[in-house]
Amino acid sequence: MQQVQTNIEGDSGRWSPQMEPPLSAGMMNLLTDGVVDLESVLRTLQMSAEHQELKTALLNLTQMFNVVPKSLEQTNADMAVLSMLNHMAGDLELQILGLDVLQKFIQHSRSMEFNMRTKQGLMNHVMRLLTDHPSDHRIQTRALAVLVKLLSSETLRNQLVEQKQCSKLMDVVLKGTAMTLDKPECVLNAMNVLVFILKDEAELQAVMAKKYLQLLLQLFKIHAKNTVLVKALFSILLIMAQDATSRPLLALPVMNIIRSQMSQRQRDSSVIVESFRVLEVLCLTDKVSEMLVEQGFLASVILPELLTNTDEAVVQQCGLNILLATSNHLFPNTKSEDQAFQWLKVIFFAMSRHMGNVNIQISCCKVLARLLETKPEVYTWIGEDANLKQDPIHTLCLGVILMHEKNAELFVSACKAIYYLAADNGIVIVSTAVLQS
Structure with a gap:
């Protein structure tokens, strides 16, 4: 039997059959004993434009992956799914289901993950989905989850930088975030994407502070009790604080956020640590250190925390670093x-x-x-x-x-x-x- 391999170039093209080494007898039996075989499923993804047929093919592909994942890896089934997503771009239900399938592949197959991370076709498709459907949290959540995995590839990140796409991607992600504010999973995925975009881009850190700080503050208010999300938001602030020109702009909002978080939480050290780390970097700018002292923030917030949370080494370390950075203003005053x-x-x-x-x-x-x-x-x-x-x-x-x-x-x-x-x-x-x- 002729085996099937998918082939997709860039962000366009259709799946095409190519000769592959035959599957093992055991795998073949598992497939041919089922209701459908792998070749039939992949052919449907390649040839059909019928919603129900494609939906059934995706569901069957998921079931096959649970039983014989190596078979799907050998036939590049992930590229067949991507090909279908490209030519059925207007069918949102299939887009959602297809993204779920690709996410499953990425999570459980190293070879498929590597394949998708090293080719830009999936990245281009995901960016189109994020751009075209900013208010659809189902699309946003799934597309961003896939994007996080893709951006773990240094090769792909370098391509974005070379093509000057980082700024565009940041704007696309945050436009979607602004329209899905109350969806924690969607927001969390967006923050995880931003970490990859911002961490090595000083210019974007400054743009983020000037253009999107108010959006971050709004997210802190909406999700104030969501520990995981609050920590993710502090991670973004920490990266933004690396830009020295942004620190005076960030200082007062960060102080207010920390005050609010401390008043709502009963000694949640993990959040305290993340907030202190942001403050520690902000204090590298003398104007911010002076502001913290003048506002009485160190005495009213940092001091009580250090005196009551004495056993948490990371809290103590961050707090002491803040004291050291502000000592020229703090102790004389x-x-x-x-x-x-x-x-x-x-x-x-x-x-x-x-x-x-x-x-x-x-x-x-x-x-x-x-x-x-x-x-x-x-x-x-x-x-x-x-x-x-x-x-x-x-x-x-x-x-x-x-x-x-x-x-x-x-x-x-x-x-x-x-x-x-x-x-x-x-x-x-x-x-x-x-x-x-």
Whole structure:
């Protein structure tokens, strides 16, 4: 029996039979014992223009894939489906069903996934669907899901860049998102596509901030309680924040989003981490750091979170990085002794509870040195007298040097902190000398 191979060039063309090595006897028996055989199904996809016949062929193809996936791989059945989708572009039910079939192939067949990712025909068809049907969430959800898989191909992404299609694709995706705001799966797929489009395109990051920030803020409001989607939205903000020119524009909206999220969630560390990561990058711009201090955001939002979520290493790390980035504005403007004491507590808790985490220890020592340099009066709370509300931070500085003795950055940071500790604190000088001996 003549075997069938599909062949499609670019985004056009029809399936055509070509000679292939014969299938194994076992596979052949499985196929020929059924109601229909694979060759008949593929011929229908190639020749028919009847809705019901094509629908039945797609359903049969799905059933065959569950039983003998290798047979479909050998005959390039995925390309036959794509050929049918191209010549039946106006039949939305077949488009939906065909996309479901291709998504199944992509998820469960490495060879089919590779085949579809390395050819632009499916990409072109998906872009047409997204462009022509922006308000149909069924089409949008499925087309975007396929697109996420396709964009995992570096080759395909490079082609988009070379053809200057990234901006167009971003606009197409977000136009659809604006028309399917209340469909979480559709929005999530769109955000996953945007990650691929934006991550290496600095110009598009700036365009995204100027043109689509309000759309993102609207999505945060609509899906405020959807943890997965909120994290995906923060991922987009994180990429946008890579563009330094966009940071002042993003700062206030991000602060408002974080406040809102904190008020709605009971210690959901995963969301907190994603939001802090965005803030950490925004703080690389001095104007944003100043804004965070002036708005009282660090004292009212970051400080309480760091004091209550002390066991979450990633939260502590991100929070300490934010403190370090804003320290030139934060500590000189810390007016009350109580607030200075609380910042010192943040450092103590992070150091004492994460001794084995070298990155946290480095950040703690750097923040401590900056705090002592700016507010030397806090030394009165460093020592070993519990009656004076003191914490033995000096012993922790020595302890991390011993624990991580081969880490040069930690050694320098801890020594600098000890230098400022000893500058005004006679008790610490004596205590440190005893420990060293």
